Amino acid sequence: MIDIFCATIIAVLFVSAVLFSKDKYSHLFRVQNMLECQYIKEKIARRLLRNPLEKDGEIVIDSFLCRWASSSKIRCYNTNTNSMNFTVNSKLLYYDDGEVKTVEVIVVCGNEG
Amino acid sequence: MRDKRGFLIAIATLLIAITALSTMYTYMEIYVFYLSMKKKVIILEEIDRKSINVADIQFHLLSQTLFDEVKKASRKCLNKKDLVKNIRIEYMKSTTQIWSQKEYEKYLCIENKSLIFKVVGIYIREYKSIEKSNTYRIVDGENIYPRSLCSIMEINFFYNNTEYGVFYEKNETLIACMPLRYLKLYNIGYDIISRLQNKEFSYSTSPRDFVEKYIFSDIEKDGIAAEYSITCVPRKDAYYVCMLDFSLIDIYAKKSGATVYRVKFPRVKFYYEEKTEEG
Numbered sequence: 001m002i003d004i005f006c007a008t009i010i011a012v013l014f015v016s017a018v019l020f021s022k023d024k025y026s027h028l029f030r031v032q033n034m035l036e037c038q039y040i041k042e043k044i045a046r047r048l049l050r051n052p053l054e055k056d057g058e059i060v061i062d063s064f065l066c067r068w069a070s071s072s073k074i075r076c077y078n079t080n081t082n083s084m085n086f087t088v089n090s091k092l093l094y095y096d097d098g099e100v101k102t103v104e105v106i107v108v109c110g111n112e113g
Numbered sequence: 114m115r116d117k118r119g120f121l122i123a124i125a126t127l128l129i130a131i132t133a134l135s136t137m138y139t140y141m142e143i144y145v146f147y148l149s150m151k152k153k154v155i156i157l158e159e160i161d162r163k164s165i166n167v168a169d170i171q172f173h174l175l176s177q178t179l180f181d182e183v184k185k186a187s188r189k190c191l192n193k194k195d196l197v198k199n200i201r202i203e204y205m206k207s208t209t210q211i212w213s214q215k216e217y218e219k220y221l222c223i224e225n226k227s228l229i230f231k232v233v234g235i236y237i238r239e240y241k242s243i244e245k246s247n248t249y250r251i252v253d254g255e256n257i258y259p260r261s262l263c264s265i266m267e268i269n270f271f272y273n274n275t276e277y278g279v280f281y282e283k284n285e286t287l288i289a290c291m292p293l294r295y296l297k298l299y300n301i302g303y304d305i306i307s308r309l310q311n312k313e314f315s316y317s318t319s320p321r322d323f324v325e326k327y328i329f330s331d332i333e334k335d336g337i338a339a340e341y342s343i344t345c346v347p348r349k350d351a352y353y354v355c356m357l358d359f360s361l362i363d364i365y366a367k368k369s370g371a372t373v374y375r376v377k378f379p380r381v382k383f384y385y386e387e388k389t390e391e392g
Binding site: 004011013018021028035038090091102 | 120122
């Protein structure tokens with residue numbers, strides 16, 4: 001009888017530990033997805049810094065389609081469907097006609113776009 | 114006997130649970146470590162991208178300052194020391210004007226720490242004395258020549274974030290060049306001035322021919338032309354007081370499509386006697 005009792009207690013402890021770590025893992029997965037999105041954001045920003053996007057132009061960087069959303073905003077979204085939805089922003093500075101202009105780059109990781 | 118078997122099963126289950134949990138937590142620790150490394154990499158990527166962006170802005174400022182100041186200097190005929198001084202002042206003024214704005218100050222802030230950049234030095238040199246490994250940008254015109262004027266800026270980037278254990282330091286050398294051979298033209302112009310200034314000359318030609326033959330005849334071989342006007346008024350004796358206004362034109366710079374290719378020199382006074390055949 002004692003063997004079943006001990007095994008049950010240990011199993012209960014084990015299951016609760018697994019459930020606890022499941023939350024922790026899902027949080028870490030979310031963090032990882034966010035970091036992936038930030039990494040892509042950096043990649044896109046670097047590319048747009050080297051090759052500024054022309055007015056009315058669009059560019060595809062790592063399956064992200066980037067186009068002007070307004071005169072000072074570029075919006076990039078993933079062309080492949082993805083269940084995760086994150087939006088990360090970065091800024092780029094361009095020197096144009098004697099003054100510095102700021103362009104905001106919005107990267108949507110997921111299928112929001 | 115039965116209790117002993119139950120005890121062994123309990124111990125075995127416990128061991129399996131401990132092994133499974135410790136594996137799971139070890140994996141989790143490794144995963145957390147991997148994510149923290151990834152975060153560090155992203156911070157470093159961001160710092161590097163922003164330092165490239167800042168260097169690009171500073172390069173534009175340097176190019177603009179060089180162009181404006183050389184344009185001004187070529188009208189006033191400033192010496193190298195004053196030209197460098199003016200470039201430094203104007204460059205620092207425009208840099209401060211931009212980076213003191215809240216918006217751009219914020220741009221330099223990454224994870225609550227600022228990316229700091231410092232201009233180590235700004236120099237003026239001729240293109241021939243620049244190390245060929247450095248990349249440069251032509252500001253005015255299309256071609257560059259050994260004695261073309263270049264402005265060199267050394268800039269240092271620094272970032273330290275102990276919270277994430279991220280340290281970054283980078284030195285950049287930015288070189289902007291103009292085709293105009295300013296220092297060469299300046300030296301030739303002042304050599305002409307020192308040869309003429311307040312001196313007396315006596316030749317059998319007219320003052321204009323004298324200037325053409327004896328003063329500006331040598332400069333053509335260096336790809337330089339002169340634009341001048343001369344006015345002479347008689348003195349009490351046989352001499353004339355002559356005033357020469359002149360500019361030197363860099364033919365190479367002009368041919369390369371540069372907009373700044375002329376250096377204007379201060380008016381020079383000399384005394385001239387036109388000898389007659391008998392004299």
